[in-house]
Amino acid sequence: MQEIPKPLQVYVVEDSPIIRRLLTSTIEAAGAVLVGHSANAMTAIADLGALQPDLILIDISLDSGSGFDVLRALQERNLGPSAIKVVLTNHANPEYQNLSFSLGADSFFDKASETSQVLALIGALAAEKRRRGNQPRDPDNHEGNYNRN
Amino acid sequence: MDPTIGRELYRVMDALVALKVQLSCDPHIPGETLVLSAEKSRDACEALETASASIKHLAAVLNGGEVGDASRH
Numbered sequence: 406m407q408e409i410p411k412p413l414q415v416y417v418v419e420d421s422p423i424i425r426r427l428l429t430s431t432i433e434a435a436g437a438v439l440v441g442h443s444a445n446a447m448t449a450i451a452d453l454g455a456l457q458p459d460l461i462l463i464d465i466s467l468d469s470g471s472g473f474d475v476l477r478a479l480q481e482r483n484l485g486p487s488a489i490k491v492v493l494t495n496h497a498n499p500e501y502q503n504l505s506f507s508l509g510a511d512s513f514f515d516k517a518s519e520t521s522q523v524l525a526l527i528g529a530l531a532a533e534k535r536r537r538g539n540q541p542r543d544p545d546n547h548e549g550n551y552n553r554n
Numbered sequence: 555m556d557p558t559i560g561r562e563l564y565r566v567m568d569a570l571v572a573l574k575v576q577l578s579c580d581p582h583i584p585g586e587t588l589v590l591s592a593e594k595s596r597d598a599c600e601a602l603e604t605a606s607a608s609i610k611h612l613a614a615v616l617n618g619g620e621v622g623d624a625s626r627h
Contacts (some may be wrong), residue, residue: 421564521575
């Protein structure tokens, strides 16, 4: 019997309810599943260790802690090594971008001007996951607008 | 800078980002077509309300008045 492919599992680390809702509606419309969300770093780190999502959307500025704390914990504890980590922030400067990439982020987007690209990326990754089924992701062969160099 | 000001400014920015996304339309859709659903309209209105509340909060802080608790969304 053929195994039914799981939809893309997404976790959102974001303290802005309005942006979280925007991301959630996009995730649902794309046929993906929001497996959890948090507005602070500690809860996010605890959740991510257990949930192992395919995609993690991370804001830098949080209610407590930061997106860097989340990325650092993921890297140091090797949590969700195959998850795609996307940073979406109002603090889009080269220093934050470089730090994000050094902590394992796959993409870094400016919230003010590139949120639409993140929404499109969610759709592309959800479609890719449906096509790929339950096969593990090949990090060197993917669709979507990755911007890591 | 007062951290409250920075926080409120980011709230305004987030609301404007949400509003921008809600109002974005596919350029290939004919101009006369109505594309904004009631749900998206409500989300857009909420973004405007959030931005307005934050600006009001900011104005109060900058004027040295009572900060109060601006409407939170």
